[in-house]
Amino acid sequence: MTDAWEASVEAKIQGAVQRGEFDDLPGMGKPIPGRGAPYDESWWIKSFLEREALPSDLLLPTSLQLRRRIEQVPDEVRDLPTEQSVRDFVAQLNAQIVAWLRFPDDGPRVAVRPVNTDDVLRRWRAERARPEVRTTVTEAAAVLLPPRRHGRGWWRRWRRRRG
Template sequence: MSFESWIDRQIREAQERGEFTDLPGIGEPLPDEQAPYDEMWWMKQKMAREGLSVVPSGSVGLRKEAEDALAEAAGAPSERVVREILEPVNEKIAANLRMPPPGPPLGRKEIDIDEFLREWRRAHGRDDRKRRPARGEPKPEPRSGWMGRLFHLTLRRRRHS
């Protein structure tokens, strides 16, 4: 005498109707079958499928935001856009350093935008080193202030020695 539960009968009838014949992934190995069991596997797969990520707020989130901003600024088309990307992040970092939120410390200082721009110019073929003017080109304006005087004094000493 065979015993067939209601569930078993539903499965058998569905098989007879052919509802299990063309399922996606049939005959393929299960993904990560060697990986250790994780209770949140379904949540992680759903988030990965939908392109979501969870970064905690506070210092950790700001660190991630700064990394993303640096990556975005590296591909920016102009210096103005680089500044537009990095300045708001610098403001948040400065605020975080003045009044740290509860949780782990930020662990980074403000982004040196001028230094980043020097590297950006080099990477984009816009080297900012001063070049010597070609013959017939006007010479650059003399520097003003104490730095200019110091520059010209050292230049004179080099010429006379």
């Protein structure tokens, strides 16, 4: 029975080859990805995340995801236009944190506390008040490079003035 099944499968494969159904397949003529690398049990998860362009943070437990989001708060609120939008962002994050604190999952026990809205607003205001420094390349070079000395014996003159 298995011989008959194998023969029918082989006949279908040969028919598909003759019709050209295996020509121009994606990756044809290219090396097999990951060949020669050590075996990784989660290769399919990593390839799925890469193929779908998903962040690898999705694999982290909720407590670590929240911890990472807390660390990224200053970067995420930097471009928000108003104080109310900053307050809304922090309120949404704090709601997620409180929901996790009420019903924690089986992940690692990591200290996660709600974010202080006033601290975030204070930092946000300070960054807004700081003027942007824009310098050109020549201005930066003028600040970083010492002035050019012309003429012979500048080193001796400099030493005399110092000493």
